[in-house]
Amino acid sequence: MSGCSSLVPVAEPAVPLAGDLPPALSVKAWKHMTFPGKVATRFSDVRQDGRQAVLAQAESSASMLRHPVHIASQDLGRVTFSWKVPALMAQADLALREKSDAPVRLVLAFEGDRSRFSAKDAMLSELSHALTGEPMPYATLMYVWSNTQPVGTVIKSPRTDRIRKLVVASGADKLNQWLDYERTIAADFEMAFGEAPGALVGVGIMTDSDNTRSTTQAWYGPIGFGPLRSSPQVVQK
DSSP states (O other): OOOOOSEEOSSOOOOOOOSBOOOSSOTTTSEEEEOTTOOOOEEEEEEETTEEEEEEEEESOEEEEEEEEEEOGGGOOEEEEEEEOSOOOTTOOTTSGGGOOBSOEEEEEEOOOGGGOOHHHHHHHHHHHHHHSSOOOSEEEEEEEESSSOTTOEEEOSSOTTEEEEEEEESSTTTTSEEEEEEEHHHHHHHHHSSOOOOEEEEEEEEEOTTTTOEEEEEEOOOEEEOOOSSOEEOOO
16 A cells, blocks of 8 residues: 555656665664654664565654755756555644654754744754754654545644645545555745755654653655656545
């Protein structure tokens, strides 16, 4: 069973993607980023249903695996990813700060003009730099699984509007099966933020249950980046 964006290929152009891409998703190759004051989610390399995968296990915890990339804005194409979620967290609600947990998130970080930050976001960026040694990205787009919000919903983070979450799976209908996705990065960014994206500078996966004080787990498959398809066609989700 597959989850899809609105475009699927007819033909694959033989054009290499420009930019610095991440190595294959694994605990050894990607950096485990923890958050001050938070218990860390556990990540491990496993095989699940014959697939090479990363297992994320969260117990009232939050952290992410991430890797730097650099793809210029004009070279942004598509991202492919997959995940398997056995169960949802009953109390989670991505729109509410005190309940903002998700069993799976694919996280894309973008560069941009930080002079456009609001005073609040500038302060948050400075705080991030003080706590982690890195400023807050100009914009972060997350692909998420929501308990209730419909597929296609864009959810602004209750902490900062520089983080926006695009719902690509919703409800319990597709639990306990692998879902494969292909998304057009620039189109999704423009839908979420209302502006063209800057360079893509980071990718990550995140499973968190710290706000609901609950337990969850999920598996992530390979993550890939490629050029835009030359002849897309519309398909049903």
